[in-house]
Amino acid sequence: MKPTKMFVFTRQIMENLVSKPVTEEYPFKQSNYTERMRGHIEIDIEQCISCTLCAQNCPPGAIQVDRQKGTWSIDRFDCVQCGNCINVCPKKCLHMKKGYTMPDTQKNTEIYVRPVKKQQFPQAKEDCVYCGLCAKKCPKQAINVDRTQKLWQLDKNACVGCTLCMKTCPKHCIEMIEE
Known part of the structure; x- marks a missing residue:
């Protein structure tokens, strides 16, 4: 090792000995x-x-x-x-x-x-126009809408009760019921 590099290294050691540490005392001292x-x-x-x-x-x-x-x-x-x-x-x-x-x-x-609570499922009212927006918005594809037969079906095993279908219904004809 060259003497000049050794002096640079020694100088850094001496500075570190007398200066405060750069790191924080986490988790003993709360950080900002x-x-x-x-x-x-x-x-x-x-x-x-x-x-x-x-x-x-x-x-x-x-x-x-x-x-x-x-x-x-x-x-x-x-x-x-x-x-x-x-x-x-x-x-x-x-x-x-x-x-x-x-x-x-x-x-x-x-x-x-999660604490146990009663399951709520969506149910379409009589004034449903069978537009299918609720089925398109359902993240689990639990709703099936057939416009020709005017049929609205729910797969209760797939439904998670997220209420997205209720929020997207333009006629507000979906309500959540407990079962």
Whole structure:
């Protein structure tokens, strides 16, 4: 090693010994987050209808939804905080929270369990004009409209109760009923 390079290196060592560290003491000292920070995904599980749209639109596949068990889970290590899940959620129960997740030594999955509540299904009233807009807007293709026979059918196993059909009906002839 040349003597000039050694002196540069020694000078840097001496500066580092007397200066304050550049890094922060996270997680022991809370950080100041910038305005543009994405943060991490949070869910209001009580509002979730398990429509699986968030999981279908998650590029790395970090979100899993089990409709039968009523669970919503996220693998924080795989999540890239892109916000696709937030944009497609019909109930707006997902949001971005500023801050980092707590560091961990193992890769784990956070599981949220939805509270059990009565299922609501859409039902068309008599003044339906069978336009088919509700069927086109349904994310699960649970509605079938036949204009020639004036028939409106719902597949209750596929319906997630997202109310998008009700919101798009131009005649406001769809209502949600409990079963």
